[in-house]
Amino acid sequence: MAQKLKIGIIGATGYTGAELARILLDHPLAELKYLTSTSFAGQDINEIYPFLRPRFSHKLTEYKAGDTAGLDVVFIALPHGHSMRIVPELLANKSRVIDLGADFRFADLALYEKTYQPHTAPEWNKKAVYGLPELNRAKIKEASLVANPGCYVTAATLALKPIVDNLKFVSDSIIIDAKSGLSGAGRALRQDTHFLEVYSNFSAYKIGAHRHQPEIEQNLGGLRVTFTPHLLPVNRGIFATIYVKLSEKLKKENALAALNNAYKDEPFVKIVENPPVLKDVVGSNYCLISPVVNDDRLVLISALDNLIKGASGQAAQNMNIMFGLDERLGLERLALNP
Amino acid sequence: MAQKLKIGIIGATGYTGAELARILLDHPLAELKYLTSTSFAGQDINEIYPFLRPRFSHKLTEYKAGDTAGLDVVFIALPHGHSMRIVPELLANKSRVIDLGADFRFADLALYEKTYQPHTAPEWNKKAVYGLPELNRAKIKEASLVANPGCYVTAATLALKPIVDNLKFVSDSIIIDAKSGLSGAGRALRQDTHFLEVYSNFSAYKIGAHRHQPEIEQNLGGLRVTFTPHLLPVNRGIFATIYVKLSEKLKKENALAALNNAYKDEPFVKIVENPPVLKDVVGSNYCLISPVVNDDRLVLISALDNLIKGASGQAAQNMNIMFGLDERLGLERLALNP
Amino acid sequence: MAQKLKIGIIGATGYTGAELARILLDHPLAELKYLTSTSFAGQDINEIYPFLRPRFSHKLTEYKAGDTAGLDVVFIALPHGHSMRIVPELLANKSRVIDLGADFRFADLALYEKTYQPHTAPEWNKKAVYGLPELNRAKIKEASLVANPGCYVTAATLALKPIVDNLKFVSDSIIIDAKSGLSGAGRALRQDTHFLEVYSNFSAYKIGAHRHQPEIEQNLGGLRVTFTPHLLPVNRGIFATIYVKLSEKLKKENALAALNNAYKDEPFVKIVENPPVLKDVVGSNYCLISPVVNDDRLVLISALDNLIKGASGQAAQNMNIMFGLDERLGLERLALNP
């Protein structure tokens, strides 16, 4: 058996960090060696996430620059703005890095800075590889720094890329009406994550002003899209309903062909005839996509688990690619259903 | 005090029928005299809906043609196809009729027949008044037969009508991405209403093929729209996210002005600056609408309770209008929140 | 028509304060004159609770001692420890006071102090009347200060009092296994009220150590009980499953007789043959109670809405009693169901 990868997670107590731990515990070639937390340093991670108790105990430490020496791969699961500060020292320590935050996702630094904040590691940004395996597998394999895309962007990009590349559509007609489970909002305490604000409720937020919109537009070659995120009263899942006005009348087969052609060999993107429901993917690393066509109107449904294919599962998939492992290792479980 | 209205409900044990009973129990001038059910005739309605026990007991009977004599108003809460058979005899018995089903909602019978089924009472269809109070109040006041619109249609029409009447928009650009709580699917047992199919789940259904699309199009003067209904894992509520491409760059004030102007005197339609969340309306007869404008793109949020403003509350509002009562009577309660 | 009561709510932006506002808006003889908030003074209450927008606008102020002059009744909806400080000045200002907190609920001050904290207004404690209408109606009518009991205590006391008063039971055998919707935990941000901690989850807390246990024991004449509260993943409702070992074999009729006899004239306590479900009461001021008897084992189900009969509805019921109004005024609405 191959030697196990020595792994660090910077920011292990946010949802994506803990999810990464959960996923990698089932990975036969992963060994969790270093888990950091600013807020909970000194505690065991299973005090913060008691569901880990039956199998996992690991003391959290505060991140220090030299501590990652000897790790094969370090995942960064921190809010944007933090990675750019620590990536240089992680790479200097010879670990390969997979960043689940936004800092290195934009080829165009000006767009990053407009969307987020000033960038303090521009020279490293040039070396970063955008970590969407289905678009970028070869480069990911060689990368020392992978910028792992997030949930909305993955769902929208995977559904739209083969369409805009292969079908004729009306410019400026793309609308992404996306619905997300609450774990996308993170573990921090805010009034709008209080149970009573979310349960049995539904809402739109940051209409036309969400930070993921420019990233989707980047992935589609600069196309302008309309993007509305909504909060679903569930814990996990992204369900995107995507509208494209076509320039000609087409049939479902045309859309299916474009999608199937793009993903026929992909282990984690599946094109299905009947639209998926959210629970077809929750708990899994799969993204399911289905098209409906009425003359010149195309509706795409794209569904994935925001913490898995939309974050930590995709990060583990990137790790598998980077280290030449079977891409599916540790990631093939199906949705937990019902 | 005015004399109480004698009221019948045909189909009192579906969700809209029982909701009507619940609402009218709080109406100071309503007296429930006649409740029918085919499946549960002979039982007390509070055996079927035990939440009624503390205040209401009424034996359900099977509907018979002559039984409605002496009733001031009869509500029909049956699936489409039934009203057209019984409306003639109800009207012959001198009751005024409010039909919560689809049979008399279409001015164009051919469109009804294409969407639903052959119509057996075409001469009565001509006399029916479409029961959206905000558009049709004067005619409702005089009507003997009111066709009460449903939940998706009310939410979409109220938001869109002032926009398409007052702003310039790109033809064929209107998209209605609507999300509904499960009570819209009715009380019947189907695999897709089983708790385990819905809880923590989300899905789209009848994409581009839902029967409410032609009705919305009728209300907008024949405009073509794209309509996608979704199932929210909650019991009540419609939340519609509506997209309109404008023909010019505008500001939020332009959309607000159009909406405020249309509804400034309306008791149950409120235009709000901050988009409503679903629980702002659940349990109430209010429809809340809010616009967001980015240059030439308009996003409208429209929210209501599907069983109240989207069905039984609207029916009671129509009753108030028809009988010259204060339109707000029995209907002013706010959402149950949290 | 009688003159309206001028009403103040101290602490109007917690859940019970806002619920009181919601309830009193539907009360024909209530006029909300004075709403205070420490955190949100200067804002309109409908900015904090947007569901109020369609009907209610009121600027929140910081509580000041003299401001309540001229109010007929002041409700205090603050955490324990606050009421005892302000009750003296409220009463000095001639308002009658209904306290939704715990400060004046214990006849035995030592028990209060053991359970909560030192008491700074012991002389007022003597004048307080325990506000459970079904046990204490006559005294409430005359009281200037009413201590309104909470949700768990109301559900347990109403079910158990007629049993322990009328049936023979095994000492020390009473077990109250109670389940509460999350609104009982309040609006404050804590990790355990985060949506993701509660949704699709269930937990017990403060097993054998909850502050409501001594209050229940007080209401039962000092009987010792075992009390386990649990958190239900819903917004509202108390569902208590109560076990009593009887000293003899009995039939259901014996328990029904004891309960019916106690509550036959009560407007808001209903004894039902078939056990209630939670949604039979959520949204209403009713408490439904049902007994099951197997030989010498009695199981009681008791259900109510924690924010209504378990807090603000009961407070309004007390107000009606204190001012000689029909006790049901503003409180008769049924559960919102489905």
Place this chain on the structure above:
Amino acid sequence: MAQKLKIGIIGATGYTGAELARILLDHPLAELKYLTSTSFAGQDINEIYPFLRPRFSHKLTEYKAGDTAGLDVVFIALPHGHSMRIVPELLANKSRVIDLGADFRFADLALYEKTYQPHTAPEWNKKAVYGLPELNRAKIKEASLVANPGCYVTAATLALKPIVDNLKFVSDSIIIDAKSGLSGAGRALRQDTHFLEVYSNFSAYKIGAHRHQPEIEQNLGGLRVTFTPHLLPVNRGIFATIYVKLSEKLKKENALAALNNAYKDEPFVKIVENPPVLKDVVGSNYCLISPVVNDDRLVLISALDNLIKGASGQAAQNMNIMFGLDERLGLERLALNP
């Protein structure tokens, strides 16, 4: 690598059957060869359970007696009353059998017949081994027919057995207040499994009359218990709050010692100091148990996933034991949390 086990599932489209398929797809030594369904014969199982689409396709057939020849193990996931008819022919065909139903769970046939129905295979009942690994591992290893216990019984028995075996308690004082997610009610359509009857609701059912009570009593050597099942508005999970009156004052350590001693080497039963919440176990095969002691009163919390440790996971665990495999194979994944 060892040869894969050839596996059949009789009744593959109920929840426990499909869950077994889901679990065994992740088992490295399991090969699903034969899946039957009466209602859906001829269809692919992934049409009934679309979440299986990404990885699994298998045509369902109607069960026929000879078809199981050559299978190493056959799981029966049918309602009670069916297994007793087909077990003889399955065993004749040389498969070992794990029955997830109730037919062979009672050593005392009279008790089975009183609880369920007449038993038609009494001679096979004698050979059946009760499949609770923690109590019966050695016999399970040798068994040709294993009767897999259900969810309530597993949760209650695992918590209570070490207590009643090791501590002194008051006879007839044991109360099991159990709460179950809805998947325990099965996939069949009934009014009480309709989403609107369950969502945001809570209820008790079959108070003192549930079929699992005698089975729990059997496992505790005939002790009489009081058992109340409740329905939680979630899809999965059993949470049992169990009360035992002790005959002497004890400390938590005494209860912990009894439990730890019983389960210290168990892979799937974990004793924890802080009571588990439901989501600590949902999605996993673990049963978590925690005691709270106040003088002479003991409260036990026991939590497990009803479809896994309470059904299909336990069945797979039994399979591992029967075939000499590592008992943890395919079953170690942690809860899906959040």
